[in-house]
Amino acid sequence: MATATIADDLRPLHHPKSWIGKYVWSQDHKVIAIQYSLTAIAIGLVALVLSGLMRLQLGFPDTFDFIQPENYLQYVTMHGMIMVVYLLTALLLGGFGNYLIPLMVGARDMVFPFVNMLSYWFYLLAVLVLVASFFVPGGPTGAGWTLYPPQTILEGTPGHQYGIILMLASLAIFVVAFTMGGLNYVTTVLQARTKGMTLMRMPCSVWGIFVASIMGLLAFPALFVACIMMLLDRLVGTSFFMPAIASMGKELGYEGGSPILFQHLFWFFGHPEVYIVALPAFGIVSDLIAVHARKNIFGYRMMVWAIVIIGALSFFVWAHHMYVSGMNPYFGFFFATSTLIIAIPTAIKVYNWLLTLWRGDIHLTVPMLFAIGFLFTFIHGGLSGLFLGNVSVDVPLSDTFFVIGHFHMVMGVSPILVIFGAIYHWYPKITGRMWNDALAKIHFWVTFLGVYAIFLPMHYLGMLGVPRRYFALGETAFIPPSAHLANEWITIAALIVFAAQMLFFWNMTWSLFRGPRADPNPWGAASLEWQTPDTPPGHGNWGPTLPTVYRWAYDYSVPGADRDFTPQTQPPGGAGRYHAT
Numbered sequence: 001m002a003t004a005t006i007a008d009d010l011r012p013l014h015h016p017k018s019w020i021g022k023y024v025w026s027q028d029h030k031v032i033a034i035q036y037s038l039t040a041i042a043i044g045l046v047a048l049v050l051s052g053l054m055r056l057q058l059g060f061p062d063t064f065d066f067i068q069p070e071n072y073l074q075y076v077t078m079h080g081m082i083m084v085v086y087l088l089t090a091l092l093l094g095g096f097g098n099y100l101i102p103l104m105v106g107a108r109d110m111v112f113p114f115v116n117m118l119s120y121w122f123y124l125l126a127v128l129v130l131v132a133s134f135f136v137p138g139g140p141t142g143a144g145w146t147l148y149p150p151q152t153i154l155e156g157t158p159g160h161q162y163g164i165i166l167m168l169a170s171l172a173i174f175v176v177a178f179t180m181g182g183l184n185y186v187t188t189v190l191q192a193r194t195k196g197m198t199l200m201r202m203p204c205s206v207w208g209i210f211v212a213s214i215m216g217l218l219a220f221p222a223l224f225v226a227c228i229m230m231l232l233d234r235l236v237g238t239s240f241f242m243p244a245i246a247s248m249g250k251e252l253g254y255e256g257g258s259p260i261l262f263q264h265l266f267w268f269f270g271h272p273e274v275y276i277v278a279l280p281a282f283g284i285v286s287d288l289i290a291v292h293a294r295k296n297i298f299g300y301r302m303m304v305w306a307i308v309i310i311g312a313l314s315f316f317v318w319a320h321h322m323y324v325s326g327m328n329p330y331f332g333f334f335f336a337t338s339t340l341i342i343a344i345p346t347a348i349k350v351y352n353w354l355l356t357l358w359r360g361d362i363h364l365t366v367p368m369l370f371a372i373g374f375l376f377t378f379i380h381g382g383l384s385g386l387f388l389g390n391v392s393v394d395v396p397l398s399d400t401f402f403v404i405g406h407f408h409m410v411m412g413v414s415p416i417l418v419i420f421g422a423i424y425h426w427y428p429k430i431t432g433r434m435w436n437d438a439l440a441k442i443h444f445w446v447t448f449l450g451v452y453a454i455f456l457p458m459h460y461l462g463m464l465g466v467p468r469r470y471f472a473l474g475e476t477a478f479i480p481p482s483a484h485l486a487n488e489w490i491t492i493a494a495l496i497v498f499a500a501q502m503l504f505f506w507n508m509t510w511s512l513f514r515g516p517r518a519d520p521n522p523w524g525a526a527s528l529e530w531q532t533p534d535t536p537p538g539h540g541n542w543g544p545t546l547p548t549v550y551r552w553a554y555d556y557s558v559p560g561a562d563r564d565f566t567p568q569t570q571p572p573g574g575a576g577r578y579h580a581t
Contacts, residue, residue: 015539016028016539025117026117027109027113027114027116027117028109028113028539029098029099029101029102029109029110029113029116030098030099030103030430030536030537032094032098032116032117032119032120033094033095033096033097033098033099034095034099034430035120035124036090036091036094036095036098036120036123037091037094037095039090039120039123039124039127040086040087040090040091040094040095041087041091043082043086043087043127043130043131044082044083044086044087044091046078046082046131047078047079047082047083047086047087048498048501050075050078050079050082051075051079051494052494052495052498053067053071053072053075054072054075054076054079055490055491055494055495056491057072057471057472058487058490058491059487059488059489059490059491059492060488060491061472061473062472069471069472070139070142070158071139071158072142072471073142073143073144073157073158073469073471074139074140074141074142074158074159074163076142076144076145076469077140077141077142077143077144077145077159078130078133078134078140078141079145080144080145081130081145081167082130083412084145084273084277084411085171085174085273086126086127086130086174088277088415088416089178089216089273089276089277090123091419092209092212092277092280092281092415092419093178093181093182093185093209093212093213093216093276093280094119094120094123094181096205096209096280096284096419096422097181097185097209097213097280098110098116098181099426099430100205100206100209100426100529101185101188101189101206101209101210102188102192102541103528103529103532103537103541104202104203104205104206104527104528104529104553105188105189105192105193105194105197105202105206105528106193106194106195106197106528106542106546106547106549107188107192107193107194107541108540108541108542108546109540109541110184110185110188110192111184111187111188111191111192112183112184112187115180115183115184116180116181116184118180119177119178119180119181119184120177120181122173122174122176122177122180123174123177123178123181125173125177126170126171126173126174126177127170129166129169129170129173130166130167130170132166133159133162133163133166133167133170136161136162136163136166137161137162138158138159138160138161138162138163139158139159139163140158140159140163140166140167141157141158141159141160141163141164141167142157142158142159142163143157143158143159143160143164144469146263146266146270147164147167147168147230147262147266148259148262148263148266149230149233149241149242149257149259149262150241150242150243150245150254150257150259152164152230153230153233153234153242154245154247154252155247155248156247164234165231165234165235168227168228168230168231168234169227169231171223171224171227172224172227172228172231175220175221175223175224175227176224178216178220179217179220181213182213182214182216182217183217185209185210185213186210186213186214186217189202189206189210194528194546194547194548194549195546195548195549196548196549196550197528197549197568200300200301200304200552201549201551201552201553201568202553203283203287203527203553204282204283204284204286204287204297204300204303204304204307205280205283205284205286205287206283207283207303207304207307208279208280208281208282208283208284208286208307209279209280209283211279211307211308211311212275212276212277212279212280212311214311215272215275215276215279215311215314215315216272216276218272218315219268219269219272219273219276219315220269222265222266222268222269223265223266223269223270225265226262226265226266226269229241229262230262233254233257237253237254238257239254239255239256239257240257240258240261240262241257241258241259241261241262242254242257242259243255243256243257243258243259244256260322260325260326263321263322263325264318264319264322267318267319267321267322268315268318270318270321271314271315271317271318271320271321272311272314272315272318274314274411275310275311275314277411277415278310278410278411278414278415279307279310279311281374281414281415281418281419282307282349283307284418284421284422285353285371285374285375285418285421286303286349286352286353286356287527287553288367288368288370288371288418288421288422288425289353289356289357289368289371290356290554290556291367291425291523291524291525291526291527291556292362292363292365292367292368292371292523293356293357293360293361293362293363293368293556294360294361294362294363294524294556294557294564294565295356295357295359295360295361295556295557296356296552296554296555296556297352297356297554298352298353298355298356298358299348299352299355300552300554302348302352303348303349303352305345306345306346306348306349306352307349309345310342310345310346313338313341313342313345314342316335316338317335317338317339317342318335319331319332319335320335320336320338320339320388320389320394323335323391323394323395323398324395324398324399329391332391333391336389336390336391339389340386340389340390343382343385343386343389346382347382350375350378350379350382353375354375357372361557361564365424365523366421366424366435366437366440366441366444367421367422367424367425367523368421369421369441369444369448370417370418370420370421370424370444371417371418371421373417373421373444373447373448374414374417374418374421376448377409377410377413377414377417377451378409378410378414380409380410381406381407381408381409381410381411381413381414382410384402384405384406384409384410384459385406385410387402387406388402388403388406396465397462397463399467399468399469400461400462400463400465400466400467400468401458401459401461401462401466401467401468402458402459402461402462402463403462403468404455404458404462404468405455405456405457405458405459405461405462406459408451408454408455408458409451409455413451413455417447417448420443420444420447420504423508424440425523426529427508427511428518428519428522428535429518429529429530429532429535429536429537430536431511431512431515431518431536432517432518432535432536433511433512433515433516433517433518434511434515434516434517434518434522435507435508435511435515436507436510436511436515439503439506439507440504440507442500442503443500443501443503443504443507446496446497446500446503447497447500447501450493450494450496450497450500451497453489453490453493454490454493454494454497457486457489457490458490460486461483461486461487464478464479464480464483465478465479466479466483518535520532520535524563524564524565525565526553526554526555526556526565526566526567526568527553527568528547528549528553528567528568528569530567531547531567531568531569547568547569548569549568549569550568550569550570550571550572551566551568551570551572552568553568555567555568
């Protein structure tokens with residue numbers, strides 16, 4: 001397998017000459033990673049506040065006059081879109097992708113640093129356009145995060161005037177930003193690995209981000225096209241997605257469009273998007289488990305191929321989101337089958353994580369706690385997904401709280417637990433400081449137990465048939481009093497979990513200035529990013545000479561070794577497992 005090509009380029013780096021060049025218009029992948037992360041977390045906090053407002057309404061209806069039905073629909077829409085696209089995708093790929101890829105493959109930076117910088121600024125522009133929709137007449141769109149036509153752009157839907165225009169424009173800009181970033185990640189992995197860093201020696205984190213980037217480059221164009229076509233329907237009066245339709249007794253002038261076509265385009269992006277978020281999380285949690293269990297990841301090659309196969313299969317399951325759209329039942333059979341097949345490589349990963357923990361020297365550090373928490377929530381969310389993947393069971397559960405419970409456990413809580421674990425794990429490398437361990441453990445336990453207090457009762461509500469996205473349930477006969485009690489409980493739990501996140505931000509901020517100095521490799525990790533000459537790494541990462549890699553990233557607890565880990569840069573000879581490929 002070919003190794004370094006661009007990595008051998010010895011031309012000097014473009015070092016910044018001013019504070020603005022170093023921290024604002026920076027081309028350093030580490031600074032760009034932090035810019036991405038801070039922006040994603042900031043907009044994510046907006047989504048968190050919106051979810052709190054939704055829960056207040058559901059838990060205590062008719063108590064808060066400032067929450068009106070149209071506001072509630074806007075909160076639902078903006079919360080969903082921000083969390084899926086602007087927080088999780090941006091943070092896992094823009095944040096962790098930028099920080100980890102060059103350090104883990106032994107490169108000085110991304111292959112196209114200037115394009116990388118542009119990627120962040122386009123992302124920031126997308127976020128600002130989205131936020132602007134809160135301040136235009138009519139407010140942001142309340143069409144639901146799937147933005148289904150025709151109701152999305154019809155009068156009567158909140159934000160149909162300007163909010164939907166800004167949402168579609170923001171998504172189109174986001175796709176441009178992602179494309180620049182994704183091309184960088186893929187090219188850097190393929191062309192800028194240092195000597196000895198073969199593909200099968202790369203850590204699982206890099207594999208997850210690499211495959212997710214390729215998927216994004218293939219899936220996001222469908223979203224881009226859908227946004228542009230709907231913008232034309234809204235602004236110019238075309239009929240790509242708008243059928244002949246009358247509103248308030250008046251013909252609107254649309255004809256011949258297909259709302260179902262939009263659903264196909266949206267979910268051709270939307271389902272791979274689940275794995276664009278999940279695969280980096282899978283890779284990162286594999287590394288956290290191996291490092292903190294002091295054991296090589298079980299079945300490394302299977303883990304890598306599982307990532308690749310999951311990524312490929314995810315493009316063949318999109319219509320399982322459309323069972324109730326009126327599709328031909330034979331298509332439903334195909335997509336139900338392909339959905340169940342994708343569970344096989346996913347299950348392989350779960351088994352391998354558990355087998356890595358089996359008889360490992362498990363250190364219950366904070367990153368490990370979050371990794372184990374991920375295993376619980378992901379298995380839980382995966383099992384509930386089997387119900388929704390089956391056509392006959394999905395139909396009665398469709399659009400109920402069961403879907404919310406499942407989706408949040410597998411798509412929301414699980415990757416966020418990994419993100420927290422990853423931040424705690426790499427915080428010493430990024431800042432050179434350690435965080436407060438007691439505060440971090442309180443943060444974990446309140447978050448982990450809290451999310452079960454929130455999302456487990458939602459499965460019960462869904463089986464009762466309680467619909468999602470409703471502003472108020474009223475006194476509907478089939479909804480028993482226990483459903484209202486469950487909603488109150490969920491709201492209180494959500495507010496407690498919300499408060500616990502403030503502990504995290506306090507801990508990270510306080511530790512940045514007052515935390516104890518971190519050891520260059522506090523966890524005893526074998527992967528390359530912990531072998532840099534400086535902590536935090538300087539511009540160019542490696543000093544005058546790039547490292548040479550001799551083995552994989554998972555040499556832990558090797559019999560006869562002096563230490564319980566062997567760095568990737570240690571030459572063959574003595575103890576260690578020489579990974580030849």
